Amino acid sequence: MKKNNYHVIGVMSGTSLDGIDLVEAIFTYTDTWRFEIIKAETVSYTAGWFDTLKNLVSNSLEELQVIDDDYSVFLAETIKKFISKNNITDIDAVCSHGHTALHRPEEKLTYQIGNKPILAEILKETVVCDFRVEDVELGGQGAPLVPIGDKLLFSEYDFCLNLGGFANISTEIEGERIAYDICPVNIVLNKYANQLGFNYDDGGKIAASGNYLSGLGEQLNLLNFYTETPPKSLGLEWVNTNIFPLIESFKTEEKTVLRTFSDHIAKQMALVLKPEAKVLVTGGGAYNTYIIDEIKKHVNAEIIIPNADLVEFKEALIFAFLGILKLRDEVNCLQTVTGASKNHSSGKIY
Template sequence: MNHQYYNVLGIMSGTSLDGIDIAHVTLVRKEQWSFQIHVAQTIHYPNFIKEKLSNAIGFNDKEIIEFNNQYTSYLAETINTFINTYRIDDLLAVCSHGHTIFHQPQDKLTLQIGNLPKLAKLIKQRVVCDFRIQDVQFNGQGAPLVPIGDRLLFGDYDYCLNLGGFANISYEHSFQRIAYDICPVNVVLNHYALKLGKEYDEGGAFAKAGTIHTTQLKQLNNLDFYSNKPPRSLGMEWVNENIFHILEEIHNPKDALATFTEHVAIQIAEQLDSHKTLLVTGGGAFNTYLIDAIRNHSDVEIIVPEQLLVENKEALIFAFLGVLRLRNENNCLASVTGASKDHSSGFIYVP
């Protein structure tokens, strides 16, 4: 495509189960790429969908197929409501990540539901989606996918850090983009906040009121994954197998939150060189206790941008990934995922 102006939706559903992030954006290609987020919304999941998303990792094949169809229909309803509410027209495409059910790149398996061809028919829009599959087929991790956006839209910062269900980071090194998952974040913190009657630890208040347990902190920091060099990526399978049995030794949820928040801060700080700039986005950017803990362990300049960008950077970048796919330009970087080559990934469906 030879367009230089792109009117698109970007859609993201993260592992922290906050909901579906939808952003209406325009992307413009001149000498450099620029963007504008016009309007964005997080549509929180109804309980029955959220419960199924939480349990789907244990579904059999038939249950997965049925839920994929159900979730795709639900996603279509959500998108149509968003388009109608904000009276959006002349969209070039809807660019959607889907929701990850399992991610096992070592076995060449990854599944993001909500990416069925019927989505295009239900919303009557061109859809670009399923960005991970091709990369896994090329022997890549299929993740992270955001770094191409970090490079081309946020290149003024030394590091880009996303604090969502997992923490992932990207930066330039020797003229290559390097990116990888650092550690779990909100998939664990939200789990313990729920035990205290809240969906998340607002501002890190629960963690701040807790006590760090040094024995469990040391066990967490000594997990083998943290000695792996990039490319590396994480999924809920790893969290269930490696994290919770350590934290279950801590009987007070506030203490578990304090211990794990400190663990996250240490793991993030270990990735950072001194006197650099760090752009922080994702829901964890509002966890001031965590942000202060990162500052305690490093001397980078931490920049938390305006709320619209903090909450919707991933949705913005998936819109960008879709645009790059429509232009047949690379949107997956081998230096990031470990794939055999850079490539343009994503399926394109038309109504």
């Protein structure tokens, strides 16, 4: 039965491996959807899980299935602690993205670990999860999935730009929602910050201290992905094949890589954003002052960075919303975004 109020938990783990994002939120529907974030938290990965998740793409399918079982239990226990710690009761559902292990939509393959029925068994709650698989089966990219939330929750912005492991953008063109991945962001920057002993390049300070390597910058900007038309999406496999070998071939120091790649990110953003547009920026990269300032140099748009809860937890919030749409049997996956054969209501309910 459809109702007008939903109390849900959204769960998201991104490719930048910052941790598991958890959001308790209330969604209300009158003539439009409204939301309120009640509690939000990121639970960092242990060193063991960080290493396991970092190397997922090198595992066989059989090995992934074993990891999937363990990760599903770990994820359920993490969510259970969040519920207990915050005394959360009377929830309609836990809506979880899981963690991307493989993403090769051209081969009709996408695999998110942490989407097993054991979630519902451990939590003793309704769980909505595994949102990508059906879209890929319908010929879509299985990504990005957040744009339905942008359309229904953040329609006052011309562009919604997420700077996470990858940058993705969502906008309305001639009445249709269009969205796609633009380029890698933290999945590359964090690797080189890690090599210097930092979790990430705080505010882009290391990049700002480095030199721009024009040869590398030019080669990055010439990558074929950037000339492809949407729908299109990126995964770690693409980065491992196209980005890291190219960077390593220049044999340069980390701060030069961080400067050059940060400039590359800003240039790719500027090619997509329009002058005078109102742009909502979220994801960890919103705190990278260097990249944000470089984007502003390239394009005269109104860049809006919201409060910390929205910057850090917008994706978890929207996966909570995707779960609600699935429970209502309403469209949560747009063919104009993913390239699937039709709009559909994606996900599994346990």
